[in-house]
Amino acid sequence: MYNRIFGLETEYGLLIKSDQPELSPSWIAHRVIDHLFTAKKHGVIDLHYRGYDEPPGNGGFLLNGGRMYVDMGHLEFASPECHSLWDLLTFDRSGDCLIQDCLEELGLADQVSIIKNNVDHETGATFGCHENYLVSREFPFTQRGLGQLIPFLVTRQVFTGAGRIGMSRNLEGWIELEDIEGLVRPRSNNARPSDIVFQISQRPDFIVNDFFEWVQHNRAIVNTRDEPLADPNRFRRLHLLMGDSNMAEEATLLKMGTTGLVLQLIEEGHVPQGLDLDDPVQVLRDLSHDQSRQWFMTLSTGKVLSALDVQEIFWAAAAKHYAGQDDETDWVLAHWEAVIRDLRGGYEAVVGRVDWASKLWLLAQFREAEQVEWGDPWLKSLDLEYHNVNQQEGLYHALTDEGHAPRFMTDEAVTLAKSVPPRNTRAFARGEAIRYLTMQAEPRLFPSLADHPAGRRVPPYVINWSVLQFRGSPVFVMADPFRTYMNEMKSYCHP
């Protein structure tokens, strides 16, 4: 898509199906990392401290230019930098398959399921699916500039939400403050758990702020951390953590594609005005909780619109300015328009394309057939199973098997994406560097400097998103994510 680099970071849940106490999610996560990097040599393990919670051996970069690691006990896959939405979709799915492959090769597939969701119904824990959009350094990272994005983000859940049974009491409720007539007081929660049998999105119960820079506490609609992972004079990276992990391919493409177009509307001064919200965090939550699925909301002006109306206003602006811009833009505009139109006719019209609608429809069929109530724990189990990435087991994959969920990539493309990086971003150079490293003889890579007393303290390689270095060679800088650094990397590996 025009002028954009995309990335997705997915934290996976691990469901241990047996009662063996030694099989903890954290232990499984480290077994997968060990198998992927040491046994399969599908990438190179980190040999340096990336942070206080990322010691050597905690993860590494993969042949496809992406990254697999353990973060706060969760297996996490970060896609390589993608210039195309279709690439992003394919590489995102390649992460699912890499982990599933490991479980099968380790003989653990019968005991463990990988769940690509964002919530533990029983404990109230949450974990994320973070979106990354490269923008220019000139992007207005001010409250006013980013504020123009808020009405879009709050309402896009009608087609990006993954849906869930029930609601969560936010464990960080003590920091939920709201400013009413100059008084700061704890945020009221309009909903009682008994009122919410099903909501359309998993993350709103855990979003407590509109703008904030941290990611583990006080989660915000827009994360404002300034960490471009590229030339900081030219780029910034918009990092969003309020979205759900998607199983539906169309939902993934629409989530990233529509958000990319709205960022372009902001960059070029075409974003619709007059859609400000007094309390976007509460609206985000109320829309997700709305059992009528009418999704009405009151703007700061007092005007009442539905979330679909707001999305249609953003769609109209994007269609006016960007129709014909490129093929992906036209695809996004056509499918964005279609999903808004179809949702006005009821959720059944988007089964297979929108995750919450697909899940709700499956649960409704099951409830009718088995005569179970919404409070039955079996439904929570089915909710989780929707997100099982195992194609033979997961309920989303059951919909695709029966031909009810449209596909936008092939399994062959996913297989390729497990070990081949995108060809038109800097991930290409990183992938080539990793391929070169995995072909070097062990145990000592680049031994010449290792024989030097100072060299023994230097790891044979350091790989990061924007720089890498082999021991004894200069730092290789990849400051521009749009460049492939193809020839430079060839010279670096074969000087």
Place this chain on the structure above:
Amino acid sequence: MIQRRSRDRGSAWETNLAEWERRERPVDPLGKPPGHREPETGPARPDINSPSKDNLLKRMRKVDPKQAERYRQRTGE
């Protein structure tokens, strides 16, 4: 054909290379090209026949009713 607006991203050679790479890749392997518009009237209900629904129900009945209780995750980011 991907349109690119003028923007300084390095040499002309690199820009041409990127365009060549993008044209080469099939963007929709299932036959619907990007830009393909869906019919003006969307489906009102999922067209799911009985055998298909039976298959879905069969798969759902296999799910351990208690597995949500076994799902114990830490809070992440």
